[in-house]
Amino acid sequence: MLSPALSLYVHVPWCVQKCPYCDFNSHGLKQNLPEKEYIQALLADLDQDLQRFPAMQGRELHSIFIGGGTPSLLSAQAISDLLNGVKQRLVLSPNTEVTMEANPGTAEADRFAGYFQAGVNRLSIGVQSFQQQHLDKLGRIHNGDEAIRAFEFAQQAGFKRINLDLMHGLPNQTLEQAMQDLQQAFALGPSHLSWYQLTIEANTAFASRPPKLPNEDLLWDIYEQGHLQLQQAGFNQYEVSAYCRDDDRSQHNLNYWRFGDYLGIGCGAHGKLSDLTGQRLLRTEKVKHPKGYLEQDRDFLFKQWAVEPSDLAFEYFLNRLRLFEDIPKAEFENLTGLGLDTLESSISDAKQQSLLEENEHYWIVTKKGRLFLNDLLNCFTD
Template identity: 55%
Template sequence: MTDSSSASSLIIGGAASSPRAPLPTLPPLALYIHIPWCVRKCPYCDFNSHTASPVLPEQEYVDAMLADLDQDLHAVYGRELSSIFFGGGTPSLFSAEALGRLLEGVKQRIPFADDIEITLEANPGTFEQEKFVAYRKLGINRLSIGIQSFQQEKLKALGRIHNGDEAVRAAGMARQAGFDNFNLDLMHGLPDQSLDDALSDLRQAIELKPTHISWYQLTLEPNTVFWNQPPVLPEDDTLWDIQEAGQALLAEHGYAQYEVSAYAQPGRPARHNLNYWSFGDFIGIGAGAHGKLSHPDGRIVRTWKTRLPKDYLNPAKSFQAGEKALTNDEMPFEFLMNALRLTAGVESRLYPERTGLPLESLDEHRREAEQSGLLQVEPSRLAATERGQLFLNDLLQKFLS
């Protein structure tokens, strides 16, 4: 379904809403690049990922992504990219040659900021020292390594293709390849996981000295193997103990929690993800990629691309599967579902700057959330309380029209 409304005065619920003000400045612009193939689909994964064939269509896919980007250029003319993120799937299945051609093509179309952050997701089972040295030479300056656990029985339960030793070696290889900025992805609340198991994984990750750790609880998502054949997960009391002890351990070792599941050393938060959470703009290219772009007249449009790789590579089919202009009524929830994930929230002034709507339009919902103890009573910031962070969905419901 496509909603291509473009007027600054929108019809909502049968009545005209107040006009949205032109945006004083456009937010930072990022690029998300989706490479949808994996060696094997994990049973918990609900991302748009597909088991790779022995030979990947690298050249055809790069050509398609550049053609896809060409169709978005009119909406970002004159802007520069502050970050790029290769997600998947497993982007590290692609050769350095293919990624280099793609990055060069992107740079010819959109200027890069001098300090651009370029992140590549990688899995330990796909690490090759020579390949990662070549990635670093391309200008890729940050890795996000999908560890999930260092314990063999947990990795087997999660369907991962690597073992604990390979996970440890991957971090060392990343550093040897010249990556001084890398994230380790870890899960907790795994099948039959004890508190000691979870803390053992965290201690091993900390010992590898990454600049960033993403540490999040396993959830059972629809359309996954685990949803249809659920494993035995820890009891709620154990999950709570893991969360509290893990956060204390990370803080003890200098990893500050700045988002629901993100912990970083000083000055090392993921800039690409911070842009998402602060309602920045991003182009999405690749099968199933999503985008969000702001326009000077106040329009904010979300887009999504054709999901299946075979359709994305089919010249007879459109890259874009749909778009939707956000209405005034949708804006509070859309903005806050990102911003309130940040433990410190955002400055209140960011709401009118990024949405074109007056801050006062939040007043009624804001008072209700503050009275419920879910939102901090702080005029200069929009930030959840500790209780609000625990019950984020309840907090966001307060801002639904």
């Protein structure tokens, strides 16, 4: 196994209110944000990881992603303290991508400028929709005008790399409404769009009280016409739900999907690390609830486990198949420690179903394979 690229994920668990579709580890903010204490805890969490996994020390950070929750509830000073603390502990290059999620309802021009000055060089704004009836149904705290202003604040602050999150297949959404959201996004001129269908997840308010969603035919029409409009606007699809202009792909997400390593700090954050000495992959999960996470002098690790060798191929392809690029055979061997012979039956099955093709160095997902990714992934289960 060769050492893959290393990323850092930082989780901020608080939101103004919990959205009914959200199954992330997020908590409505019921009191003042304990940002100073939380930044201290995050850096202590990172210190523990570096002590627990000394091989991570000295490795250059490929990317940092500050997600949530709503990280833009934190002040610019808090983000600056966090990033300075990370720089004291890990190696960053001038090209390290530093992404932060922001919600339009918490957008302020001065705050965005402060994030940029603190070292954030990519912003991801959670718009979801520009239309009030859909924002209300999704439980969002912003309106369409505030979403537009948030983008303008980001540009004025100096951000060149801005992603907009948009959802489609919303309750009672028409094809025309879905296309209007895309056209409004195009007019703003982002370098990246995350465009994904609303799904009802377990343990959410929508799961207990399901809204009326568009039927399958309409969902397909929205996807097909939306994909065409994205292409015509100069956006290239490089991942299942990600599109970019001028090859401005998210380096952090690329490292996830290419089965890279990542440290995860913060409430409920997950990590994946290659233990090169033991020829194994380790996964970590941190204490989930903010109250427990902020207890003093605690071990932030909730659990740690090694991925079973029998599960490695499935986990690799579960990630790798999200990307719209050929899959290097050498990468599979390097990142899993498994030989190509372990995949003979799975690859044969996928080829027989016309889901996959191959040459000497690469596996190539077919057009049919892209349409039936779950069927393709099932080829790699035991």
